[in-house]
Structures are given as structure tokens and as C-alpha cells.
Amino acid sequence: MKSVLPINSKIELVTDQHVRIQLAAAYRILATFGMDDLTYTHLSARIPGADAYFIYPFGLLFEEVTASCLLKVSLNGEILEGQENEYNRTGYVIHGSIYKNRPDLNAIFHLHTTSGVAVSSMNCGLLPLSQFSFHFYNRLAYHSYDSLALDNHRQGENLAHDLGQKKALILQNHGTLTCGATIHEAFLYAYFLEQACKVQCAALAGGQKIIIPPKKICEKAANDVREFESNFGIRDWTALVRKLERTDPSYRD
Ligand SMILES: [Zn+2]
Numbered sequence: 001m002k003s004v005l006p007i008n009s010k011i012e013l014v015t016d017q018h019v020r021i022q023l024a025a026a027y028r029i030l031a032t033f034g035m036d037d038l039t040y041t042h043l044s045a046r047i048p049g050a051d052a053y054f055i056y057p058f059g060l061l062f063e064e065v066t067a068s069c070l071l072k073v074s075l076n077g078e079i080l081e082g083q084e085n086e087y088n089r090t091g092y093v094i095h096g097s098i099y100k101n102r103p104d105l106n107a108i109f110h111l112h113t114t115s116g117v118a119v120s121s122m123n124c125g126l127l128p129l130s131q132f133s134f135h136f137y138n139r140l141a142y143h144s145y146d147s148l149a150l151d152n153h154r155q156g157e158n159l160a161h162d163l164g165q166k167k168a169l170i171l172q173n174h175g176t177l178t179c180g181a182t183i184h185e186a187f188l189y190a191y192f193l194e195q196a197c198k199v200q201c202a203a204l205a206g207g208q209k210i211i212i213p214p215k216k217i218c219e220k221a222a223n224d225v226r227e228f229e230s231n232f233g234i235r236d237w238t239a240l241v242r243k244l245e246r247t248d249p250s251y252r253d
Contacts, residue, residue: 013106013182016054019045020067022183023054024251026109027065029187029240035194036062037112041175042088044095045107045183052080053099058088066253075100090148097156098163098179105167105179107186115197116176122200125170129203129210132196134221135189141166145173168193180233188233 013019023045030036030043039059046053054070056062072081077092095108119126128137143162146155163169168189169177176193180186203210213221226232244251 013045013047016047016072017067019047019054020070021252023070023107024065024067025241025244026107026183026187027056027062028244028248028251030109030111030190031062033191033194035111035113035190041110041112042091042095043107043109043186044091044099045186046099048106048181049103051075053095055088055091055095057082057084058086058091059084066251068253093156094159094177097160098177101160102163102165102179104181107180107183108177109179109186109190110171110175110177111190111194112175113194113197115201116170116194117174118201119197120170120172120174120176126193126196127200127210127212128218129212130196130199131221131225132192132199134218135192135225136168136196137218137222139166139168139222141169143169143171145171182233184231184233184237186233187237188229191236 013022023043026043026045027036039061042055044053044055052072052074054072056065057069057071060069070082071079071084073092073096074080075096077089077096091110094110098105098108125142126133126136126140128134141163143159146158159169159171163177163179167179167185171177176190176197178186178189178193180189212218229235
């Protein structure tokens with residue numbers, strides 16, 4: 001199953017095939033950054049406003065994902081297209097609950113990176129100590145640990161409630177979650193959150209007193225870093241897809 005993705009033009013989630021190709025690229029790109037965790041975390045995306053979304057089948061590595069292997073899943077966790085070996089209840093609870101509650105979101109990235117999990121276990125949360133972190137200043141939600149997300153009603157609703165209208169969430173003692181209206185928006189938030197968590201771990205490990213800018217400057221920076229990007233994530237995403245095309249275009253299959 002091959003299709004042409006307009007690499008240098010505006011990337012839209014217009015058809016199922018557009019979503020499949022871009023989402024497969026997202027899995028591959030995050031694998032190159034080492035942001036996967038065996039078979040345990042998941043990325044999803046949908047056509048804007050659709051009542052179903054795409055996600056990889058439980059058991060694959062991110063580096064193995066192709067456009068045609070992605071599952072199409074209803075917001076209630078029914079498999080509409082594709083085959084899986086094992087039902088991924090926790091994945092469908094997390095993604096389905098958020099899409100139900102947020103018609104503005106069309107991509108969700110849930111990760112367990114070492115730095116993300118480390119910051120998720122810190123009582124202080126994410127500190128505003130790097131330019132990466134200002135993207136999330138007063139714009140980051142937190143969700144208390146509640147074991148595996150196996151209960152669609154209670155845990156899913158609690159997760160969606162805690163995310164509220166934000167686009168990034170720390171799942172305490174567990175990991176991170178970023179979202180976007182587009183795949184490139186969810187990607188860039190995932191990348192910046194990962195960088196912010198890495199910097200925080202490194203800075204705190206140094207044992208020196210850290211510098212936190214005044215609240216007014218943090219808030220200004222939060223606005224400035226967002227306004228700097230006219231279409232958040234598109235520049236970096238397009239560049240990374242070009243790299244993927246050069247190195248391994250099999251993600252489109
Ligand atoms: Zn998880």
C-alpha cells in the first residue's frame with residue numbers, strides 16, 4: 001500500500017491514507033530519537049473530527065510500523081480495520097477517552113522515556129529552567145498515578161478531565177502525553193517536553209543551585225516561543241520526513 005505524501009507542501013489529515021502515512025512516519029521518527037519503550041507506548045491520529053482513530057497493533061516496535069499495519073479503532077475501543085494479536089486495552093482507554101472529550105485534537109503521543117518518567121516522579125513537576133520548558137509554563141496538566149489504565153469509564157474520564165483544555169500532560173510515576181490538532185504539533189510538543197525533562201534531570205543531578213527566571217519572564221517566553229512558530233512543528237516535521245525518505249521510506253508501505 002503506497003501513496004504519495006507531499007513532503008514540502010502543507011501536510012493535512014484529509015484521508016485515512018494521509019493519516020496512516022504520517023502516523024507511520026511519526027512512529028519511525030520517534031524510534032530514531034530513542035523515544036520508544038519496547039511495545040508499551042503508543043501514538044495515534046485521526047482525520048479531524050472522525051469518530052475513529054489509527055494506532056499501531058500491540059506487539060510491534062515503533063521501527064516496524066508501516067502505514068498499512070495501523071489499526072483503525074472506534075472511540076470505544078472496537079477494532080474497525082486491521083488485525084492485532086493482543087487487545088491493547090490501556091492504549092484504547094487513553095486515546096479514546098481524550099478524543100471523545102477533545103474534538104480539537106487529532107493526534108496523541110503517549111511516551112515512557114527515562115527523562116519523562118523521572119520528571120513525572122518529581123514532586124516539583126516540570127520546572128521552568130530551560131527554553132524547552134517555557135513551552136509548558138502554566139500550560140502543563142498533571143494526572144495522579146492510578147495503576148494501568150484498564151477501566152474505560154473511570155480512568156479514561158479522569159485522564160481526559162485532568163488534561164482539560166491543555167495539550168501536554170504529565171502522568172505521574174508513569175510518563176508523558178502530548179497532543180495536537182496535527183501530527184506535527186503533537187510531535188513538536190513531545191520533542192520539547194522530552195528535551196525539557198532531560199535538561200531538568202541533568203541540571204538537578206549537577207547539585208548546583210539552579211536559576212528560575214521571574215514568573216513574568218516565564219509567561220512572556222511561553223507566549224513568544226509559541227508565536228515564533230506560525231504552523232507549530234511543520235518546519236521540523238517536514239525536515240524529519242525528508243530524512244526518513246532518504247534513509248528508509250518503507251514506512252509508507
Ligand atoms: Zn503508559
